[in-house]
Amino acid sequence: MTPQLDTVFAALADPTRRAILAMLLEDDMAVTDVAEPFEMSLAAISKHLGVLTAAGLISQEKRGRVKWCKLEPDAMREASVWMQGFGQFEAINLDAFERFLENELDP
Amino acid sequence: MTPQLDTVFAALADPTRRAILAMLLEDDMAVTDVAEPFEMSLAAISKHLGVLTAAGLISQEKRGRVKWCKLEPDAMREASVWMQGFGQFEAINLDAFERFLENELDP
């Protein structure tokens, strides 16, 4: 029903992928540089980046032989909104809350 | 490094489990009643509830022959905080947000 939430939460469930996202928070990076701190093959990191891209959490742009990875923080919004319904905003009408956010965040 | 985040996000990645959490937002429920709307065996739902319990997202208490499931919204906090680090809410119009909250919380 909301496959977007499926892929976003699944992507966030892996510690390697969360670490990658945290790295990209600092700056855009090439695939090789993303892989450097991990004790894991480059191919494995490439797969993780594919999962993050499929979830919309990052984007990848190839310039020359280097593929740059860029954080896409907006992709977390839907998931974050979903979660807010359970925390400090427990009493909120969730549908109204989502409508509010859409109005606020989408021009 | 943060196994809590692993289990919480993994638990949230399944649409059946998210639906269960949404149901429990309304009220505490017995396992059988949780299972009722799903086209799935009771055993499968029981497993899902086990995953949610392991993640700390719900608690289960047996009274008589009925096991009551209760939402534990605090468990989402760590994950929510982690996500806030990516700044997805920075574009919100805070004044409008306050007005929204007042309207929602004061009936």
Added chain:
DNA sequence: CCGTTATTCAACCATTTGGTTGACGTTTCG
């Protein structure tokens, strides 16, 4: 042109996940 760097692809493997079924232990109730 040739070697090197950057990245993915393909095949493979072990483990986990999400589901099934049937048997099993408890608690309630007529």
Added chain:
DNA sequence: CGAAACGTCAACCAAATGGTTGAATAACGG
């Protein structure tokens, strides 16, 4: 007591996940 309701357990299965290696593709640089 005996039957029904509540829920889990165990064994099984198919598919997805996270990793490996080795070959393949593409772009630079001397």
